Amino acid sequence: MxxxxxxxxxxxxxxxxxxxxxxxxxxxxxxxxxxxxxxxxxxxxxxxxxxxxxxxxxxxxxxxxxxARVPGDLDGLVRHQRRLRPRLLRGWPRRAPAAAGHQRALQPRPLSLRELQFHTHLDVPHKYQSWPWSWLLLGRPVAYAYSEAGPCGAGHQCAAETLALGTPALWWAFIPALLVSCWQWIACRDWRPAAAIVGAAAGIVPWFAFPDRTMFYFYALPALPFLVLAVTFSLGLVLGSESANRDRRLVGAVIVGGYVMLVAAAFGFFWPIYTSEILTFGQWRARIWLNSWI
Structure with missing residues (x-):
C-alpha cells in the first residue's frame, strides 16, 4: 500500500x-x-x-x-570497555597537524608496530614447523594431541592422535588442478579459473617472502576455498560441456563420481586421527603414510 x-x-x-x-x-x-x-x-x-x-x-x-539471559554483568562489561579504550588508543594522534588540513593521520599504532615486528621476526624453531612449498604436498602436518592411553584390546599398544591433516586424495590433487586452471586461463583465455588461481596465490605466495619465519601447515587455510574451486573447475572439464555427446558425458560422470567417492572414503579412513579416536598402534600407523606426519 x-x-x-x-x-x-x-x-x-x-x-x-x-x-x-x-x-x-x-x-x-x-x-x-x-x-x-x-x-x-x-x-x-x-x-x-x-x-x-x-x-x-x-x-x-x-x-x-x-x-536465556546473557550471564554476567553486561553493564560492567560496557564500563570495562570504556576504561580499556583509552589504553588501546594511547599514542594515536586523533588528527593530523594543522598544515595537513586537520585530516586523520594514517599512522600505525605502536601496538600494531610491535605485533608486526614480532610476526616478521618470529624464527624460533618448532617441531612441527613447515614451509609454503610443502603445504600442498602435506609435508608436515601439525599434531595437536597424542596419547597412548587405552583401552584398545588386550595385548595391544594404543594410540590416539589429533592431527591437522588434509584429506590426501583432495590435497594431492590441488597442484594438478592449479596447472590445469593456469592452462585454461592462459592458453584458452578462460577467465573462470582466474579467481581460483589468484585467491590461492594470495593465500600462499606471500609467505615465501619470509623464508626464515616459523610457519605451520595450517597457514594455508585461507587459500583452501580457492584450491577447492580449482579442483571443481578441473572436474567440470573432465565431465564435459553440455554440447558433448552422451557417451562423453557418461564417461566423464563416472570418472568424476569415482573421484568424489574416493575423497569421501579417504576422509572416512583418516577420521580417527582427526578426532583422537582410540586405535591400536597398527591401525594408527596404517594412517601415517609419511614419516614426516609423525
Missing part, C-alpha cells in the same frame, strides 16, 4: 515527500528496535508498543531472550 501510494504521489510531483516519509519511518523503526533490544539484553523490561496486538506479538518474541 505504501509503495502504491508513493507511485501515485510521485506522479503528482510529491515523490520526494513520500521518500522522506519512508525514510523517517525506517529511522523510527530502527530507534524502536534499539530501544527494545538493549534493555532486554540487560535483563530489564523493554518498552513495548502501545497497540495491544503488536505488544503481544513482541512480548512473545522477547520471551526467549528473557529466558
Amino acid at each position: 505504501v509503495a502504491v501510494r508513493g507511485r501515485r504521489l510521485h506522479r503528482h510531483g510529491a515523490g520526494r515527500q513520500v521518500e522522506r516519509r519512508l525514510l523517517h519511518r525506517r529511522v523510527r523503526a530502527a530507534r524502536t528496535g534499539l530501544g527494545i533490544w538493549r534493555p532486554a539484553l540487560r535483563g530489564r523490561a523493554p518498552p513495548l508498543p502501545r497497540h495491544p496486538a503488536r505488544r503481544d506479538r513482541l512480548a512473545g518474541r522477547l520471551r526467549w531472550l528473557r529466558a
